[in-house]
Amino acid sequence: MKLKALFLAATLAAGAMALPAQAADIQTRLIRFGYGLNQDSNQGRAVQVFADEVAKLSGGKMKIRAVGAAALGSDVQMQQALIGGAQEMMVGSTATLVGITQEMALWDTPFLFNSGEEADKVLDGKTGQAVMHKLEDKGLVGLVYWENGFRNLTNSQKPVNGPEDFSGLKLRVMQNNVFLETFQRLGANAVPLPFSELFTALETKTVDGQENPYNTILSSKFYEVQKYLSITNHVYSPWIVTASKKWWDGLSADERDVLLKAAVVSRDYERKDTREEADKALAQLKADGMQINTVSPEAVQKMRDTIAPVNAQIEKSVGSDLWNAVQDELKEIRKS
Ligand code: TK8
Numbered sequence: 001m002k003l004k005a006l007f008l009a010a011t012l013a014a015g016a017m018a019l020p021a022q023a024a025d026i027q028t029r030l031i032r033f034g035y036g037l038n039q040d041s042n043q044g045r046a047v048q049v050f051a052d053e054v055a056k057l058s059g060g061k062m063k064i065r066a067v068g069a070a071a072l073g074s075d076v077q078m079q080q081a082l083i084g085g086a087q088e089m090m091v092g093s094t095a096t097l098v099g100i101t102q103e104m105a106l107w108d109t110p111f112l113f114n115s116g117e118e119a120d121k122v123l124d125g126k127t128g129q130a131v132m133h134k135l136e137d138k139g140l141v142g143l144v145y146w147e148n149g150f151r152n153l154t155n156s157q158k159p160v161n162g163p164e165d166f167s168g169l170k171l172r173v174m175q176n177n178v179f180l181e182t183f184q185r186l187g188a189n190a191v192p193l194p195f196s197e198l199f200t201a202l203e204t205k206t207v208d209g210q211e212n213p214y215n216t217i218l219s220s221k222f223y224e225v226q227k228y229l230s231i232t233n234h235v236y237s238p239w240i241v242t243a244s245k246k247w248w249d250g251l252s253a254d255e256r257d258v259l260l261k262a263a264v265v266s267r268d269y270e271r272k273d274t275r276e277e278a279d280k281a282l283a284q285l286k287a288d289g290m291q292i293n294t295v296s297p298e299a300v301q302k303m304r305d306t307i308a309p310v311n312a313q314i315e316k317s318v319g320s321d322l323w324n325a326v327q328d329e330l331k332e333i334r335k336s
Helices: 002-018 042-057 075-084 102-108 116-124 126-138 177-185 195-203 214-219 253-287 297-307 309-318 320-335
Strands: 029-034 062-067 089-093 140-150 152-155 170-173 189-192 209-212 228-231 236-244 291-294
Touching (some): 042 062, 062 253, 075 140, 102 177, 102 236, 116 140, 116 236, 116 253, 170 177, 177 189, 214 253, 236 253, 253 291
Antiparallel strands (some): 140 236, 152 228
């Protein structure tokens, strides 16, 4: 009996040690976490991983209420809610943050990264973190970058084989001046719209086309209203997980630690999941009836030449230090 009691006490002690969350300075918290895509998407899956990890690390005290499909608002609306303290967290495109923190425009540089792995190194490295920290002056806290992915063009009118085919196309772009200018230079009629209004705009032919990664074209069912998919890979798009600084400043160090650790777990999951899904998504879009063409390397070069002046504009708004830092980091990465 005595032995049994001792054994029980030891097991309980070990159990307590395995649950540091009980001892940590963690309050019961309900955290509203908004995102723009459907629950059944790479974004939705990663938000769930984040939510599960937060629950696990906080011993169930911190609860993420995940709200997808822009039900809490578009990226821009949610950012304002975070800044005001009316919502705690979100994930969205870095491109929609440029109006708040112009340094984010760095990631809109056309053809900046050649691969997702290159992007990981820069985003998780010195420059990526420096850009992320700029958000804090504006009432936001950046936690991690996720992969949205390389963007490709879809439309309902014709295959786009090169810069000459953009003329006459009415294209939705993100609410961001770099994207606006990029597509204007290519000759398109570019219309900034929130993502949450995009499906309807395509369905009602308010716009002819849009650009997003394969994963999104599939999960948002754009193939139902878009015939042509032209593989351009014109820019790598990151997502960024952010928190309201007003709210964040009121958290304990242990609570922040839970969120940061869970964010890293979700990031690693999300990038792997997104990359695995991308190729399958392209095949699925073909099976769903989209007509797919690859823009030739020569035509891509023509696109790059046409939009080259956009780079000078980005360098001006992010500053030469950040611009040069990324170029140097990429040189280093490409050497190894
Ligand atoms: C979702 C958006 C989306 C982005 C866009 O909220 O707007 O086209 O690619 O992922 O952030």
